[in-house]
Amino acid sequence: MKILVLGSGAGGGFPQWNCNCRQCAGQRQGELTAHARTQSSIAVSADGQAWALLNASPDIGQQLRRYPQLHPRQGLRDTPIKAVVLMDAQIDHVTGLLGMREGPCIDVYATPCVFEDLTTVFPILGVLEHYCGTRWHMLPVAGSTTSASFMIDGFASLRFTAVAIPGKAPPYSPHRRDHTVGDNIALFIEDFHEGSTLFYSPGLAHVGAEELKWMHDADCLLVDGTFWAEDEMQQAGLGRKTASDMGHLPQTGDPTRPGMVDVMAATAARRKVLIHINNSNPILDETSEQRRLLDGHGIEVAYDGMEITL
Template sequence: MQIRILGSGAGGGFPQWNCSCPNCKALRAGTIKATARNQSSIAVSSDGEHWALFNASPDVRAQLESFPEIHPKNKVRGTGIEAIVMFDSQIDHATGLLILREGDPLTIYCTEMVRQDLTTGFPIFNILEHFCGVKDHTIPLNGDAFIIPNIQDLEFTALPLKSKAPPYSPHRNDPHEGDNIGMIIRQISTGKTTFYAPGLGKIEAHVEQAMKDADCVLVDGTFWSDDELASVGRPLLARKIGHLPQSGKGGMIEFLDTLEKPRKILIHINNTNPILNEESEERDILTQHGIEVSYDTMNIEL
């Protein structure tokens, strides 16, 4: 199994265009040991030629340009992307679909709730019908695995996660199963599995089991602390907006410490998170706990 980190940042990327928090300011000034990050997305393959794209961030064009394995080969137009798998309908995961309009119909896998959002409150699917078109497939939420044609030797199992639909969604204040999912990616020939969840606010029993069984967990690293956004004048708590912070009682570090089997990697890192500073105390704490921080262009092989 091959995994390419196309983008490791949260919404807005790093540095965020309108932010002068300590991290963003220092990165621009060159006074911090840190790396710029695009908004989160990964690609997965078993053979290095045929890929599933997980989410489509607004940075997707630059992400794909930096990834030769997905470029057209032996013809004028083409792509190594066989399908796009949507984990939610958040703007920072869906807007990139519009950038991919110059070609054949997009094959998209998503839950019914995501499909509803992307045809009503944020009608990207409707817009794309006037350009390339969409072939959408419903992701099952009953624990059944599904396969994607031409993605050989991989199967995918979605896990519904506790979450809210995006602010624009017609059912924003009426959460439904399928608003947000995690994914078990299993290589059939080897049995190796990765659990991927860029947005994870609560570790429920079925999620805990999936993470314990996985060979690699690639999970929500948005915030270090629950009240982190207060530093930029936003009185929002991490848990309230669907992200489990790393530090504190019941945080991501405490849970990941209970896992013995998997490689542990954080993704979807907000520009305010001190772990972006590679020389910070917070980054040292992660290292001591055996937790990695993903970066753009990172390659993971299982």
């Protein structure tokens, strides 16, 4: 299994276009040892030829132009991207679909909740019907069904399992304050040929027994790295919301619950990687104390262009 990180930042990327916080300003001015990051999305492949996008970032055009693996190869019009799997209906995970409108009909894999949001209150799938069109493949994670396995045409050696996870629907969604199964999923991907497994969850509000079970079975964890601390936005003067308010488990815990560092340290995964990193998170600074702590736990920080082979 091949994994290509197209974007590793949270919504707005890094530096965020309108943010003059210490980290964003420091990166722009060359005073911070930190790489710029586009908004979160990855691509996966079994053979390096056909690729599936996991989320479609608003930065999709820039990302597709940057990486030769995703360039057209045959004829006048071509793309190696065969499908898009959506983890949720967040704006920074779905609006890249509009940037793919010049291509062929898009095979979109999503839960009923996500499909409902994208055809009603934020009807981008309807808009795309006037351009390339879409084919919706339902991931039946809803009600009492909390996981569902599926295959994607052209990826015969990969089995995907959509897993319902704790999280938040987008602010525009009618489910925002009424969590519904299927609003947020993680993906567990198995490679039959290599015997390798990936757990991908760029948004994860809580890790309970069920989530931990899936994480324990993975060779590679690529999970929510949005915030270092619960009150990070408040400390930075960037807002009043906490990590929990925004549906993310921070890396540092407290007496009531472990943080993501504790969770990952308790697993046996060979690769442990944080992705979807907010511009306020001190782990963006490669010289920070927080990065040294992650290094001590064998935890990596994803960056744009990172390649992982399992």
